[in-house]
Amino acid sequence: MKQKDPDLLLMHAPLLRQGMTTPGAMRDVIYALTPVTLAALWFFGLGALLVLGASIAGAVLTEWFFALAQKRGESLLDASAILTGLLLGLTLPPGLPIWMAFLGGVVAIGLGKVIWGGLGHNLFNPALLGRAFLLATFPIPMTTWTPLRGSESFFHVSASNLALPFMQAKVDMVSSASPLGLMKFEQEVTPLTNLMFGNTLGSLGETSGVLLLLGGIYLWIRRDLDWRIPVSIMLAVVVFSGCLTLVDAVRFPSPLFSIFSGGLLLGAIYMATDPVTSPLTPRGTWIFGIGIGALVVLIRVFGGLPEGVMYAILLMNAATPLIDRYTQPRIFGR
Amino acid sequence: MSEDKTPDAPAVSSTRLVLTLALAGLISGVAIIGIYEATLPTITINKARELREAVFKVVPGVTRMQKLVYKNGELVSTTETEKDEEPIYGGYDDEGGFIGYAIPGAGPGFQDVIGLLYGYKPDQKLVIGMEILESRETPGLGDKIYKDAEFVANFKELSVEPEIVTVKKGQKSEPNEVDIITGASISSKAVVRIINETHTVWSTRLPQPGSEPLMTESEKTVDEAK
Amino acid sequence: MAENQNESYETFFRGIWRDNPVFVQVLGMCPMLAVTNSAINAVAMGMATLFVLVGSSFLVSSFKQWIPKQVRISAFIIIIATFVTVADYTLLALVPKVHKELGAFIPLIVANCMILGRQEAFASRNTVRLAVLDAMGMAGGFMVALFSLGAIREILGNGSLFGVDLFGEHFEPWVIMILPPGGFLTLGLILLFFNWVTQQKDKFIEQVAEAERVASDG
Numbered sequence: 001m002k003q004k005d006p007d008l009l010l011m012h013a014p015l016l017r018q019g020m021t022t023p024g025a026m027r028d029v030i031y032a033l034t035p036v037t038l039a040a041l042w043f044f045g046l047g048a049l050l051v052l053g054a055s056i057a058g059a060v061l062t063e064w065f066f067a068l069a070q071k072r073g074e075s076l077l078d079a080s081a082i083l084t085g086l087l088l089g090l091t092l093p094p095g096l097p098i099w100m101a102f103l104g105g106v107v108a109i110g111l112g113k114v115i116w117g118g119l120g121h122n123l124f125n126p127a128l129l130g131r132a133f134l135l136a137t138f139p140i141p142m143t144t145w146t147p148l149r150g151s152e153s154f155f156h157v158s159a160s161n162l163a164l165p166f167m168q169a170k171v172d173m174v175s176s177a178s179p180l181g182l183m184k185f186e187q188e189v190t191p192l193t194n195l196m197f198g199n200t201l202g203s204l205g206e207t208s209g210v211l212l213l214l215g216g217i218y219l220w221i222r223r224d225l226d227w228r229i230p231v232s233i234m235l236a237v238v239v240f241s242g243c244l245t246l247v248d249a250v251r252f253p254s255p256l257f258s259i260f261s262g263g264l265l266l267g268a269i270y271m272a273t274d275p276v277t278s279p280l281t282p283r284g285t286w287i288f289g290i291g292i293g294a295l296v297v298l299i300r301v302f303g304g305l306p307e308g309v310m311y312a313i314l315l316m317n318a319a320t321p322l323i324d325r326y327t328q329p330r331i332f333g334r
Numbered sequence: 335m336s337e338d339k340t341p342d343a344p345a346v347s348s349t350r351l352v353l354t355l356a357l358a359g360l361i362s363g364v365a366i367i368g369i370y371e372a373t374l375p376t377i378t379i380n381k382a383r384e385l386r387e388a389v390f391k392v393v394p395g396v397t398r399m400q401k402l403v404y405k406n407g408e409l410v411s412t413t414e415t416e417k418d419e420e421p422i423y424g425g426y427d428d429e430g431g432f433i434g435y436a437i438p439g440a441g442p443g444f445q446d447v448i449g450l451l452y453g454y455k456p457d458q459k460l461v462i463g464m465e466i467l468e469s470r471e472t473p474g475l476g477d478k479i480y481k482d483a484e485f486v487a488n489f490k491e492l493s494v495e496p497e498i499v500t501v502k503k504g505q506k507s508e509p510n511e512v513d514i515i516t517g518a519s520i521s522s523k524a525v526v527r528i529i530n531e532t533h534t535v536w537s538t539r540l541p542q543p544g545s546e547p548l549m550t551e552s553e554k555t556v557d558e559a560k
Numbered sequence: 561m562a563e564n565q566n567e568s569y570e571t572f573f574r575g576i577w578r579d580n581p582v583f584v585q586v587l588g589m590c591p592m593l594a595v596t597n598s599a600i601n602a603v604a605m606g607m608a609t610l611f612v613l614v615g616s617s618f619l620v621s622s623f624k625q626w627i628p629k630q631v632r633i634s635a636f637i638i639i640i641a642t643f644v645t646v647a648d649y650t651l652l653a654l655v656p657k658v659h660k661e662l663g664a665f666i667p668l669i670v671a672n673c674m675i676l677g678r679q680e681a682f683a684s685r686n687t688v689r690l691a692v693l694d695a696m697g698m699a700g701g702f703m704v705a706l707f708s709l710g711a712i713r714e715i716l717g718n719g720s721l722f723g724v725d726l727f728g729e730h731f732e733p734w735v736i737m738i739l740p741p742g743g744f745l746t747l748g749l750i751l752l753f754f755n756w757v758t759q760q761k762d763k764f765i766e767q768v769a770e771a772e773r774v775a776s777d778g
Contacts, residue, residue, distance in 0.1 A: 097732075111745075136736040139475055140516070166719075168732045346628040354628060358635050362642040369646045373653035380656045475735065 022119070026079040028224045029270065032215035033086060036266075039211050040204040044094040044146065047161045048204050052089035054098035055130075058105020059085030066114045080119050084108050087127035087270060090205025091263060091310070092134070095146035097163035100138055104130040124317045125277050128267075128310050135310070141168075145178050145201040178202050179261045180306040195260035202262065209260040216269040225273050228285040233268040234259055236293020244301060252301060264296060267309040277317045284320075284327035291316045389423045389436040392453035392463035396425030396433050402547055404539045411550050422536065425453070430549035434462060435540070439532030443524040446470040448479070452489065452529055454536075457543035461498070461529065464489035476521035485522060488512045494533050498526050571690050575697030582705035583754040587674040592706060593743040595665050599722050602710025604658045606703030608651065608666060612643040613675050613702075614695040617683040621691035624684045636679040637670070644670045674702065705750075712746050713737045 040048045063081035085105045092101055108130025116122040135142045146158060178201050200207055219225040237258050244252035258264065272278060272292055279288050292312045299308025389399050400411045401421045411424070423436040435456065440449040449468030452461050466480035478485060492498060493509040500514045500523050501507075514522040541547075581587045591609070596602045616639045620627075627635045648666045651659045659666070669675070678698055683691035711721060717737030719727045736742045 100732075133736065136739070136741065137734045138732060139735060141732070163732075166727060166732060167730045346630060351628055351631045354626065355631055355634055355638070358638045362638050365642050366645045369649045373649040376653040377649075377656075380653070384656070472735070472739070 023079055025224045025275075026083050028219060028222050029083055030079065030086065032218045032224075033090070033205070033270065035211045035214060036090065036205050036208065037086070039208045040090065040094075043207055044204060047146075047158050048094050050098050050161050051092055051094060051096055051101045051204060052086065054101035055089035055092065055105040055108075056082055056085030058102040059088065059109045059130075060105075062106045062109040062114070066110070081109055084113070084126045084130075087205075088130045090266060091127065091131045091203050093142060093145055093202075094204055095144055095158050095160040096141055097167075098161055099163065099165040100134060100141060104134045107133045120276050122276060123320070124314055125271050125274050128271055128314055128317075131310055132314060143181075178306065179257075180300065195257070200261075203266075206263040206266045209265050212265040212269055216265075219269070225269070226275075226278070226285055228282060229273045229278060229289045230268040232286050232289025233264075233272060233293045233296075236290040237264065237297055240294055240297040241301075244297070258297065258300070262300075262307045263309040267313050268292070272313050272316070277320060279320050279323045279327065281324065281327040281329065284323040287323050287327065288316050288320065291319065385423075388451050388465050388467060389425060389453075392436050392451050392465050393425035393434040394453075394463060395427060397428050398426045398430070398549060399423050399436070400426070400547075400549060402435075409539065409541055409547055411547050424547060424549070426549045432546040432549075435536075437532055437536055438467070439528045440468070441524060441528040441531060443469060443471055443479075444476050444518075444520045445472065448521070448524055448528060450525065450528060452532075454494075454533075456540055456546070459493060459495050461489050461492040461494060464525070464529070466525075471518070471521045475515075475518045478515045478518050479521050479525050482515055485513065485515050489529075494530075494537075497530050497533075500526050568690070568693055571693045572697040572700075575694065575699070575701040576704060577701070579698075580701040580705060580754075581674045581698050582702060583751060585674070586751075587677060588672045588702060589747075590668060591665050591672060592709065593740065593747060595662055596706055596710040596713055596743060596746075597717065597738045598661075598714040599707060599710040600658065601661050602706040603703070604651070604655070605662060605665065605669075606699070606706045608644075608647045608662075609669055609672065609675070609702055610696070610699035611647050612640060612669055613678060613699045614692060615643045616640045616675065617678060617691045617695035618688060620679045620683040621686060621688045627684070632684065633676075633680070636676060636684075640675055640679070641670045674698065708750065709743070709746055712750075713742055717742060 037052065040052070059081045085108070088104050088108050089101060092104065108126045111133070112124060112126030112129035113119065113122050141160075144160075146160075179195060195209055205212070216225065216230060220227050238255040241253060241258040242255045245254050253261070268289075272289065279285050292309075295312035295315060296308050299305060299311060305311075386399065390396050400423070401413065402409050402424050403412050403419050403421050405412075409422075412421075420438075422438065425433045425436060427433055433455075435454045436451050437454055438449065438451045440447055442448070447468065448466065448471070450464060450466050452465075453463035454460070455462050464486060469477065469480065471477045471479060480486065488506070489512070491509070492512065495510065498510050498512055500519075501511045503513045503516050505511075506513045512522070512526050575581065579585060582589075582592055588609075591605050595605045616636070619639050620636060644667060647669070648659075651662070651666060678695060682694045686694070714737075715721055715726060716734045718733055719725060719731035725731075734742070737746070
């Protein structure tokens with residue numbers, strides 16, 4: 001807040017006041033995600049809109065239902081449910097049946113947030129919890145990547161999106177492997193420019209690295225984001241994957257590939273930085289970020305799955321209370 | 335044992351404590367032996383039938399079988415169960431003509447040990463059938479190694495020379511290739527690896543095609559135990 | 561006589577709902593979570609537990625005068641273990657497929673604290689008739705819990721109930737439901753629902769009492 005006449009101001013500490021509120025911060029994150037969302041629409045057509053809409057609807061309806069049951073309406077106003085739904089939607093594959101996306105939204109809010117006591121009490125990032133549930137429940141649809149479509153067939157909705165509730169996705173697409181899958185199972189490297197500008201297969205929000213970074217910079221300027229977390233995650237990924245590349249450049253991907261492929265940027269900028277589920281102290285955030293980066297490389301390279309960002313963040317979410325406990329600043333004078 | 339003592343009475347001689355437990359143990363032991371003896375025949379028959387069914391499935395056309403063990407450098411038929419033996423099963427038709435072997439194998443899968451039985455025709459060096467006996471693979475994914483008929487069909491006529499290799503789904507073109515299951519590549523590769531490893535062990539032990547052990551008459555007893 | 565019947569009724573139904581061993585006492589969690597991935601496994605486990613619990617309650621209650629207090633736990637365990645072994649061999653002989661699925665969890669019935677708990681808390685202090693009724697009620701409640709968990713997990717995780725297909729071949733199974741996490745999730749949700757119902761009931765009773773007080777005051 002800008003004070004026009006500082007000479008006449010009389011107040012006691014804290015003197016620095018910020019006009020930052022929870023709904024404001026949530027709205028900022030949604031603004032920051034707008035370019036990525038539009039890019040998802042551009043690359044995957046109307047189907048992307050359906051998936052995003054379904055996951056947002058699932059999240060908001062669940063929030064609304066529990067708000068009614070507990071007779072508190074205010075939690076709807078802070079837009080956090082919309083953000084959870086949007087983030088979840090961006091981590092989903094474009095050809096996912098919309099009933100699964102809806103279910104993911106319900107689980108994200110129901111099991112990820114409400115059951116812990118609402119916003120600010122949850123241990124895990126709700127959107128990632130919803131995704132983890134979906135991945136464990138529907139492993140095949142969640143790892144089937146639709147090819148890019150481009151603008152000419154914008155209004156084409158793939159039949160798999162419209163599968164009836166509880167029914168299988170009709171396979172109308174030639175499924176292909178994501179860049180990470182190609183790297184892991186075929187040792188095939190996707191060109192970096194494709195990864196940066198979004199010309200690859202993947203979840204809705206993880207195709208375009210540059211747009212994700214732009215949103216991150218906007219959030220950093222608006223002071224909605226602790227820059228230490230994404231920076232430490234990326235540093236850790238660069239260092240660890242750099243070491244591995246030095247050992248064997250064919251088997252292990254290069255650091256830049258590691259950063260721009262998969263959900264790393266989306267996770268590092270928008271999910272790991274969730275203020276509720278990340279440590280409070282600066283020292284803690286460094287530990288948190290480095291832990292995520294190391295786990296990502298570990299899971300991607302040595303695990304059974306091609307992608308590990310989600311599990312890395314969820315695991316470090318679980319470690320957050322512990323980190324907070326051990327990184328308390330010393331009380332002055334002791 | 336005196337019956338007039340109530341449970342509330344704390345002073346009980348230790349002899350009585352020991353006696354009570356000994357009696358309880360004795361009765362319990364008798365009951366357990368009783369049920370063991372009573373159920374043993376059914377259990378044995380069940381197990382034998384399960385094995386027969388599996389053998390008949392992996393070696394089509396078989397009507398009789400016998401247990402074979404590798405002893406002192408040759409394959410001999412046996413009916414006794416010995417410790418540490420690694421039996422395989424010979425499948426024969428009604429006239430006692432040899433059809434193929436059923437060879438059990440085991441190895442680590444995605445979750446736990448996968449145990450399987452595969453049929454093998456030595457003259458053509460072909461795997462002619464495969465049945466999973468034991469597996470704890472992920473339901474819905476890894477369990478397709480026995481639930482997915484297309485995958486099992488890979489093993490109906492599969493050459494083991496030089497060795498079985500896995501290819502992506504739909505790309506099977508050579509007789510020694512197996513289509514892996516999408517989403518369960520680890521489990522399907524494990525099956526192939528187990529067969530390859532077991533084959534390496536047994537290929538040197540099996541006799542020349544044409545000189546397989548003959549069907550012995552004593553084996554009829556297992557036949558009748560249907 | 562009427563009072564006696566009332567007591568029997570009370571003893572039997574207590575285990576099914578008000579003191580349900582799973583939903584209220586939260587006992588026997590190991591078989592509860594481990595074998596409920598299909599309805600048939602759940603029911604088989606329920607039947608085995610029923611047999612063991614009723615049998616051992618009957619014996620413990622019959623011989624309670626002869627079992628010295630100092631060795632009662634050992635004696636109970638011997639009795640329970642005998643019944644468990646009998647159940648193990650019987651299942652192996654009669655339904656080998658189910659026995660294979662239940663695997664190590666049949667011998668583990670002996671460690672189900674619900675069973676030992678009933679001997680200690682009820683059968684060793686009550687008449688044979690009441691002990692058997694109590695055992696049947698508790699095992700019934702356990703079976704209800706196992707079945708509801710098994711049915712939910714099998715329907716969502718496999719699209720079938722008792723192996724009968726419910727949704728046709730295009731059903732998309734919820735893989736997580738058959739895996740261990742599905743057991744924890746479903747049990748948690750059922751407990752949530754059970755506690756919510758109890759809470760609503762208490763609230764309703766309170767309201768009625770309040771209304772009655774107001775009415776009598778006025």
